[in-house]
Amino acid sequence: MPRNNHSSRGQQQRRRPQRHKDVLHTQGGHRANDFRCTSCRLDVSPAAPGTAHRNHCPNCLASLHVDRKTPGDRDADCRGRMEALGMSVRTDGEWMIIHQCASCGELSANRIAGDDNPLALVRLALRPLADPKHAGRALITM
Amino acid sequence: MSSHTTNNNTLNLGTFACAWCGLTVSAYAADGAPRNHCPSCLHSRHVLDHVEGGPSDCEGRMSPIAIAVLRTGDWMVIHRCVRCDELTSNPVRTDDNQLILMRMAVRPLAQPPFPLEAFGTL
Numbered sequence: 001m002p003r004n005n006h007s008s009r010g011q012q013q014r015r016r017p018q019r020h021k022d023v024l025h026t027q028g029g030h031r032a033n034d035f036r037c038t039s040c041r042l043d044v045s046p047a048a049p050g051t052a053h054r055n056h057c058p059n060c061l062a063s064l065h066v067d068r069k070t071p072g073d074r075d076a077d078c079r080g081r082m083e084a085l086g087m088s089v090r091t092d093g094e095w096m097i098i099h100q101c102a103s104c105g106e107l108s109a110n111r112i113a114g115d116d117n118p119l120a121l122v123r124l125a126l127r128p129l130a131d132p133k134h135a136g137r138a139l140i141t142m
Numbered sequence: 143m144s145s146h147t148t149n150n151n152t153l154n155l156g157t158f159a160c161a162w163c164g165l166t167v168s169a170y171a172a173d174g175a176p177r178n179h180c181p182s183c184l185h186s187r188h189v190l191d192h193v194e195g196g197p198s199d200c201e202g203r204m205s206p207i208a209i210a211v212l213r214t215g216d217w218m219v220i221h222r223c224v225r226c227d228e229l230t231s232n233p234v235r236t237d238d239n240q241l242i243l244m245r246m247a248v249r250p251l252a253q254p255p256f257p258l259e260a261f262g263t264l
Contacts, residue, residue: 085210085220085231086208086209086210086211086218086220087208087250088207088208088220088249088250089208089249089250089252089253093253093255094255095250095253095254095255096207096208098207098208098210098220098229100231105192106192107192107220107229107230107231108229109207109222109229112255118256118261119261119264122254122258122261125250125251125254126251127210127211128209128210128211128217128247128248129247129248130211131215133215134217134240134243134244134247135244137240138240138241138243138244141240141241
């Protein structure tokens with residue numbers, strides 16, 4: 001599924017270079033094997049198109065609370081299941097999933113990967129519009 | 143006016159100044175619930191630590207990045223601090239600017255990473 005949204009601004013909009021990720025690679029703690037999602041038990045491979053590391057399951061978009069300050073530091077004691085709460089978008093057009101840990105309530109934001117289930121992504125992005133009460137309230141104030 | 147200091151004493155007077163638009167905001171919404179973000183621009187200030195639950199020493203400006211929905215159907219505004227990148231979530235109040243809220247809720251759909259035409263039939 002193509003993720004290149006070539007904007008009309010062209011040369012003016014530089015692609016933000018990917019942040020240098022050295023936390024896992026230098027310490028030798030990189031998890032090079034498959035893992036199973038805690039929510040849907042899918043066998044997930046560590047190779048994700050479009051990003052260097054996986055942080056959520058491509059099927060159900062659930063994550064694990066393992067990082068504290070920087071993504072990849074594996075510094076959190078919680079290890080609780082994080083479920084997708086909402087969708088945000090960065091200024092360069094990248095969709096970001098907002099996760100909330102079910103154990104400690106901490107929030108985190110991570111980019112989507114190229115092989116995420118697109119129906120799950122769109123349903124998550126459409127969640128605020130699911131009930132007509134809020135749309136009606138916005139119209140009434142106009 | 144009450145809103146020149148940035149320590150917790152301002153909340154005893156019942157108002158604070160918005161970090162983004164400068165509006166004088168009352169600390170309680172129309173229905174009596176406490177609010178932490180400006181109803182007109184939805185920006186907030188990093189005074190509470192979401193992780194540990196106590197006061198924070200960051201005091202940075204928090205800008206809204208997303209709208210999330212709870213299981214009850216209530217909307218929450220997700221803020222990110224511009225100084226320390228911490229994320230917090232707070233409920234939406236009834237007197238918040240509905241147009242800005244709606245714009246934030248539909249913003250992901252305006253810039254989809256893949257074409258959405260196929261989803262109309264699913």
